[in-house]
Amino acid sequence: MSGRAFLAVLRRDVYVTGRELPSFLAQTLVQPFFFLLVFVVVLGRGGFVAEGYGEIMLPGLIALNAMFGALQSVTLPLVFELSWTREIDDRLLAPMPVWAVAVEKIVFAGLRGLLASLLMVPIGLLMIDVHWPADGLLPAFAMVVLGSLLGAAMGLTIGTAVPPRRINILFAVIFTPLLFTGSVQYPWLTLQDLRWFQVLSALNPLTYVSEGLRAALVPDVPHLPLWVCVVVPVLAIVLFTLLGIRGFLRRALD
Template structure:
């Protein structure tokens, strides 16, 4: 009986084709990837209040001061809100994605090597990084979406968004979130915990103020050197793309404002940054993971 049972087991193993093994391995990888993503989302859901405060507080104050207070005391023109809102949506989406992966990843690669727990999962090292990118992008999209509701509550009648290009708005937000997440991967895999302060002073602040958040790209034509510098900031393409998708054509004519870059250029710019940051980030992540 024992020999028959052993022979049956060997026959069953022999009957499994290479295709079956590949399919089983693929299913295992997919399940592990989804389980890891689900865990991260559940942890975030349990801490949703703290997450929203962390990711939205800065943008809320920007929106309140520049969108409500300054126009009411005649320190800015009324149309400034129209130009500013797409920029603040792009800023919130991208920065939230950066912060959602950069800071935790720096700590994961710290002295305690908490990243090792994830590296034990039945996943290629690159997919562990991709899961973190996807999770950070989801958080960025969520933060950007919440900003629409907050903008409606804060700005009141000044909240004006065209509704015929919803797909374009979503597309630019997705690209902005993914690009921010890939940039966060690059940052998180390259810095040590004692260098975290550099992120804000040397990276976040320049991104905010050179990303066409507060001004349209065409308004910089008289400062050509700075206009060129802004093209090396992925936030510029997110802000300008969202301006194209959110501001009605009749409003752009009234404001003497034309989108400086066609939507194709905005998409191309974000896509190039996304691919570059992803490739660099994956390379750095693999190197740190194998150290």
């Protein structure tokens, strides 16, 4: 009974994404496209940015899309659903445990993150020259999966922790720092002379996804060892999933 309900709720989310495909594509692709355009094409033109920077940035943007694609698929809808619209009530009354509704959110957001990062690949390939090793593609895909689940689990935690009245701080205080301390735009090891920022970046789980993707796709660029880039996200996924489910139960039940 619960399994069927779980799949039906997942099908609902996929169906809604299908209906809102243009806004989903805009939400996930416009920002990374402009990152590439300005940092690689525009700044690269006059030599403000070193040649080959695009190769460093593209794996970071794929990581960013995996994580933010997933995170945004949970956080904002959840804040609304749990407060003003109460749209989630009908799913909470489906014959499945309440925690399973939270897990469905993670699975679905993970799928959105995966799609968002895979869509980033052809755009990147069109805009910059890359030479990815074939044996790096599988590890890269694994990192994208981890990044998507990480974003989904963090999104669940944030979405249940932020009260609706505080939604405006979400972007300034949470999204922006996550975006700029996740080693998306720079390799982490090059920060040795900027120790405080390196420490800050190390606290952002996105760093390990970005570094892991670079380890797989551009192994010549200095990067953290791949095993670190797998272990830290896995631990973070477990932690944020548990926190997120706890928060969800607290918000869904009185």
